[in-house]
Amino acid sequence: MRFLITIISLCLLSQTGFAEEPGMVHFEPAKMDLPAKYQKIKPFWLDKMEVTQRKLIHYRQSTRFKDVPQYQAHFVKNKDQPANLVDWFEAATFCQREKKRLPTADEWMIAAGVKRTYPWGEAAFDGKNANICDKSCKAPWALWRIGDGYERVSPVGHYPSGATPEGIFDMAGNLWEWTSTRASGGVLLLLGKEQPREDFMDEVIIKGGSYGSHPSQSKNSAFAKSPTNFKASHVGFRCLKEGP
Numbered sequence: 001m002r003f004l005i006t007i008i009s010l011c012l013l014s015q016t017g018f019a020e021e022p023g024m025v026h027f028e029p030a031k032m033d034l035p036a037k038y039q040k041i042k043p044f045w046l047d048k049m050e051v052t053q054r055k056l057i058h059y060r061q062s063t064r065f066k067d068v069p070q071y072q073a074h075f076v077k078n079k080d081q082p083a084n085l086v087d088w089f090e091a092a093t094f095c096q097r098e099k100k101r102l103p104t105a106d107e108w109m110i111a112a113g114v115k116r117t118y119p120w121g122e123a124a125f126d127g128k129n130a131n132i133c134d135k136s137c138k139a140p141w142a143l144w145r146i147g148d149g150y151e152r153v154s155p156v157g158h159y160p161s162g163a164t165p166e167g168i169f170d171m172a173g174n175l176w177e178w179t180s181t182r183a184s185g186g187v188l189l190l191l192g193k194e195q196p197r198e199d200f201m202d203e204v205i206i207k208g209g210s211y212g213s214h215p216s217q218s219k220n221s222a223f224a225k226s227p228t229n230f231k232a233s234h235v236g237f238r239c240l241k242e243g244p
């Protein structure tokens with residue numbers, strides 16, 4: 001039995017010699033071909049998928065929100081959709097519960113690809129690599145030649161050809177993603193030096209663009225700002241774990 005456990009443990013070790021984190025991808029910026037400011041960032045793991053409605057509902061049922069009807073998301077038909085209508089505080093608390101945190105904008109950028117235009121590379125939007133403002137979108141900037149199948153939110157992992165080479169999905173389009181980088185500079189962490197205040201209007205960077213934003217907003221280098229207490233249908237999140 002012990003032999004079997006040892007074999008299983010060895011199988012869970014990655015090529016670099018440490019245990020894999022299920023559902024996450026590892027980055028070691030110091031060993032990557034990156035500009036100096038990124039290489040200083042400590043190693044981390046990032047969720048392959050945005051946090052789903054299924055996970056958020058499960059989380060809410062274990063919190064003080066469990067009896068609050070509007071927090072039960074019973075209107076969500078597809079629980080594999082990414083969680084939206086989540087303010088920064090709830091997203092950060094969700095990650096903390098998983099012993100993770102929200103990524104900084106720079107960490108997010110490393111995962112999306114500092115030297116790539118889009119998470120998958122340089123190819124333009126083709127309806128198969130991301131859920132963006134396509135022909136079904138009502139905005140004036142819709143890409144009317146492209147049909148990606150969704151006017152609004154699509155399930156996570158629906159566009160495999162839009163994944164990064166490392167295997168992270170939906171970094172462009174579908175939902176913007178919360179980061180912990182303050183729009184005015186610095187990092188906002190639940191347990192960090194700069195404590196967030198729910199009564200104070202703070203703004204953080206969001207990344208990736210959404211099903212409704214201008215396609216240029218889904219470039220890796222693009223960003224927008226959002227108030228931390230904002231619950232939006234076009235903003236979701238994924239979590240990061242620090243470690244080797």
Ligand SMILES: [Ca+2]
Pocket residue numbers: 131132133134136137148149150151152211
């Ligand atoms: Ca779309």
